[in-house]
Amino acid sequence: PYIGSTLFGKLMNRFIMSLEPVTAHVNRIAYLYGEIVERYRASENGLRILGLGSGPAEEILRLLDNEELDKPVHIALIDSDAHALADFYERTHYRKKANIDLELVNFNIISILIGKTTGLEPASYDMTYCAGMFDYFKDRFCRKFVDFLIDLTADGGSFYYTNVHNRNFARYFMDFGGGWEIYHRDEEQTRKLSPPEYPCTVSTDETGTNIFVKGTRTVAPEYSKS
Numbered sequence: 001p002y003i004g005s006t007l008f009g010k011l012m013n014r015f016i017m018s019l020e021p022v023t024a025h026v027n028r029i030a031y032l033y034g035e036i037v038e039r040y041r042a043s044e045n046g047l048r049i050l051g052l053g054s055g056p057a058e059e060i061l062r063l064l065d066n067e068e069l070d071k072p073v074h075i076a077l078i079d080s081d082a083h084a085l086a087d088f089y090e091r092t093h094y095r096k097k098a099n100i101d102l103e104l105v106n107f108n109i110i111s112i113l114i115g116k117t118t119g120l121e122p123a124s125y126d127m128t129y130c131a132g133m134f135d136y137f138k139d140r141f142c143r144k145f146v147d148f149l150i151d152l153t154a155d156g157g158s159f160y161y162t163n164v165h166n167r168n169f170a171r172y173f174m175d176f177g178g179g180w181e182i183y184h185r186d187e188e189q190t191r192k193l194s195p196p197e198y199p200c201t202v203s204t205d206e207t208g209t210n211i212f213v214k215g216t217r218t219v220a221p222e223y224s225k226s
Helices: 007-017 020-042 058-066 082-091 109-114 139-152 171-177 187-191
Strands: 047-052 073-079 100-106 125-130 153-164 200-204 210-216
Touching (some): 020 047, 020 058, 020 153, 058 073, 082 100, 109 139, 139 153, 153 187, 187 210
Parallel strands (some): 047 073, 047 125
Antiparallel strands (some): 153 210
16 A cells, blocks of 8 residues: 655555545455355356456456355456456466366457447356446446346346446545546436346445446346246
8 A cells, every 4th residue: 555656655545545436446346256156156057257347357366266166167258458358367377277167358348339249149147247347438338238248148147237426435536636537326327227127236335435236137028928
């Protein structure tokens, strides 16, 4: 926390590290890791996971570090940044386990907005998620990302996404002090990024700064046998 070339720089860095959005980011990783572990332990035949805009994928590294993984796990990570994917792959070098299958997809996420696909098999993942990316996009774009996640989620599987809450107390410091402008939303606004026909639960981290939406992929009514 005390990184900087001057005393002032070190103190500013320490101050910024103490802000709620930073703590909330750490909490977000812990939340995703907890959900992955819960689904994995409850599974009979292993787990298929997909992360959109995966970045460093710290939640997956925690999984590799802390779980025995005696059942197969397939992990697909999608990111526009090839360097981020390469860095993740390098960090898994000493964490390799027999039951882990990694699929790293370098794909321009903006292409989703114009209807391009990754070639990944639809409805084939038990859990899909996108954490931290929606903060930078307008509602209509976020809805397309949610549709993308739902399309890849198997029936009965879960999709997740997050957003910074509009009661973020560091909001104006971020905007005017650091030029870090994002789209803040409340629980209802974040929930409405998902189609209404899919049941969702909404929660926040302990700081109240990060919103978590967990949705369930269900068979659309028009295709239901009932």
